Amino acid sequence: MFKHLIDQLHDLVDLHGFPPPPPPIPTVPPSLHHHRWCFLNLENGLFENDCDNILMKADKSRTTQKKQKQTENDGSNESLKEEIWKYFPEELYETVIARLPIATFFRFRSVCQNWNSLLKSKTFTLQCAQFIPPQPWFYLKTHENINSGAMYDPVFKKWHHVDIPKMPTNLMILPAASVGGLLCFHDDGHRKLYVCNPLTNSFKELPARSGKVWPRVAVGMITNKQSNMGGYQIILVATNGEYEVYDSTINRWTGVGSLPDCINLPLSFYFRFQTVAANGLMYILRSDPHGIVSFDIDSRVWKQYLVPPPPHSRDHTLVECGGKIMMVGLVTKNAASCVSVWELQKMTLLWKEVDRMPNVMCLEFYGKHVKLFCLGNSGLIMLSFESERMNRLVTYDVSNKEWLKVPEPFKSPELRTDRGTAFQPFKSPQLRIARGAAFHPSLTATA
Template sequence: MLETPSRRAPKDRKRTEVSGSDETMEDIWRDFPEDLYEAVIARLPIATFFRFRSVCQNWNSLLKSNSFTLQCAQFLPRQTWFYTITHEIVNSGAMYDPDSRKWHHPIVPKIPTKMIVLPVASAGGLLCFLDIGHRSFYVCNPLTNSFKELPTRSAKIRSRVAVGMIMNEKLGKGAYSIMWLATNGEYEVYDSIKNSWTREGTMPDCIKLPLSLNFNMQIVAAGGLMYLLRSDPDGILSYDMESRVWKQYLVPAPPQSRDHALAECGGRIMLVGLVTKNAATCVSVWELQKMTLLWKEVDRMPNVMCLEFYGKHVKLSCLGNKGLLMLSLETKMMNRLITYDILKKEWLKVPGCMPPHRRKQLLIACGTAFHPSITAVA
C-alpha cells in the first residue's frame, strides 16, 4: 500500500516539470521579436517548412514576403533533391529528399494531363519540362507551383533534342536561360527576361552531324558553359552562353564501358557509366584530365552492391548531374536506385517510391536533380 504513492510521485513530478517547460516555451515564443521569425524560418529544412505551412496560414504568406525572400537568399542552396516521373503515373511527380531519405508526391496542377510531359533540366530551384512531342516547354517551381508556359518557338523540332538550363543573374535577378539542341545542330536559346526565344543558327562545320540525342542525355551547366556528351566521334561539346561559341573536345570513351552520363562537381567534369567484364557489371566514375583530355577512373561502386547484378543485363540511367547523382539500375526483374555523392564518394541505396494509398512501389522512368527553393519564381 505504501509503495504505490512512491511509484507515482516521480511521474507526477515529471508531469509538473513538463507542464512548466511548456509554459516557459510559450513565454519565450510569445516575447520572441517578430522581425526574427523570418530569419529563423529561413534556416529550417525545406521539408520542415512545408510541414508547418500546412497547419499555419501565416507561414503561407511568407512566400509572398520580400523580406523573407531576402533572408532565404543569404543561404547557399540546400542539399540536392530529385524530381522524377514514374512509369505508372506519368504526369505526377515524385520528389526525393536525400537528407530525410523520404519521397514526396507533389501535384503541379497547371501541367497538361492529356500529353506526356517530362522534366528535362533544372536551375535555381526551377524545373524545365518538355512534352514528348517537342511542342511545348514549361517552367515551374514544384514546391510552390509557380508556373509558366514558354512562348512558341520560331523553329519546329522534328528530331530528338537535348535541353539545358542555367541561371543568368547578369540579365537580372532570378533570370534564367534555356537552350534546346536538335540532332541536326539547330538550337535556340530562351531568355526569361525578354520571354522570347532566339534562333542562334547551327553549329560550326567542324562539328560532325548528326548528333545522337535523347531525353535522358543531360546537358551539364557550369561556369556559364553548357557541356554535352557526344559519340562518333567520342567527345564533349561546350557552348558559352555569353560569347555564343561552340567548341568540341575529342575524348575517347573508357574501354569496355557503356551507358555514359556527364556530370559536374566543383568545376570538375565527371563521367558515370557501366563497365562489364565477363559476367560482372559495375558502375564506375571517371574525371576528365584537362591536360591530356583522357578519362581517369576515380571511384567504383562497392562490390557488395555489384553482386546483385552479376550475370544480368543492366541498363543505367543517371538522374542529376551535379555533386549528388541518382543512378537508376534496371534489369528485367528489378529497378534499383542508388545515390552517389561525388565529394564524399558515398554510395547509398534509395528506399522504394511508395505513394500514399498504394501498396506497390513505383518504377522511376526519368527525372532530374534540382536545388529546392521556396522563393524561385518561374
C-alpha cells in the same frame, strides 16, 4: 603475562555468564553499497534492515524535495518562457523557418496566418535565397505512370507524389532540365515547353518557338548572369546542329542559329542524354566521335573536345560536382558489371577513374544485362538499374563517395503544400524511369 591475562578473562566469563562478544563486522567494498552509511545500534547490535529502512526514508525525503523544487522551477520556467517568446523578434522567425527542411516547413505553415503567408513575404524570400539546401531532390516520371511525377528527398529518404495542376494532361510532358528550384518540361515534338516549381505550383508556358520539329533534342537550363534581373536561359540543340535560346528576362527566344563548322555533325547523343551546367558553360556528352560539346551562354561560342571513353564502358552520363565535369557509366567484363565514376582531366582531356561501386552491390548485376540511367546535380547522383527481372535505385554522394540504396517508395508519409494539394506517397513497386531531372527544392523560385 599475556597468557595469564587471557586465562583470567575466561574465568570471569565462566563465573558471571557474560554472553560472547558479537562477531566482527564484515568489511564490504564501498562500491557494493554505493557509499551508503550504516548506523550501529549500540544496544541491540547491527541490523541491516534498519540500515535499509533508514536509507529508503532518506531517499524518499530527497526525492520529495527534488519534486517540490522541480515543480517550483517548472512554474517559474513556464512564466519565463512566455516572457522570452513574447518579445522574440519577428524577423528571427523568418530566419529560422527559412532553414527548416521543406517537409517541415509545409507542416509549420498551419501554425498561424503569418507563417502561412510567408511565401509572399519579400524578407522571407531574401532569407531563403541565402540558404542552399544540402542536397538536391529528384523529379522522375516512370513508364508505369508517365502522366504523373514522383519526387525523392534524399535527406529524409522519402518519396512524394505530386501533380502539377496547370500542366496539360492530354500530352506526354517530360522533364528535361533544371536550374535551382525550377524544372523545364517539353512535349514529344518539343513544340511547347513549360517551366514550373513543383513545390509551389509556380507555372509558365513558354512562348512559341520557331515551329521546327526536332525528333532528338538536348535541353539545357542555366542561370542568366548577364541580366541584373536574374532569371534563366534555356538552350535547345538538335542533332542537325540547329539550336535556339530562350531568355526568361525578356520572355522570348533570342538566339536561333547553327553550330559552327568545327563541330562534327550530325550530333549523336546518348540515350536519355543529360546536359550539365558548370562555370557558365553548358556541356553535352556526344558519341561518334566520342567527346563533349560545350556552349558559352554569354559569348555564344561553341567548342568540341574529343575525349575517348574508358575501355569496356557504356551507358555514360555527365554529372557536375563543384565545377568539375564527371561521368558515370557501366564497365562490363565477361559476365561482371560494375559502375565507375570518372573525372575529366583538364590538361590531358582524358577520363580518370575516381571511384567505383562496392563489389557487394555489384554482385547483384552478375550475369544480367543491365541498363543504367543516371540523374545528377551538384554532387549527388541517382542511378537506375533496369533488367528483365530487376529494377534498382541507388544514390551516390560524389564528395563523400557514399553509395546508398533508395528505399521502397510506398513507405513515405504524406506531404502537404500551401494550396492544400497533397504530395501522396508514391506507390509503385517497380520503378522504371522514363525521364527525370535533379533540382534544388526552393520555396521562392518563380517560373
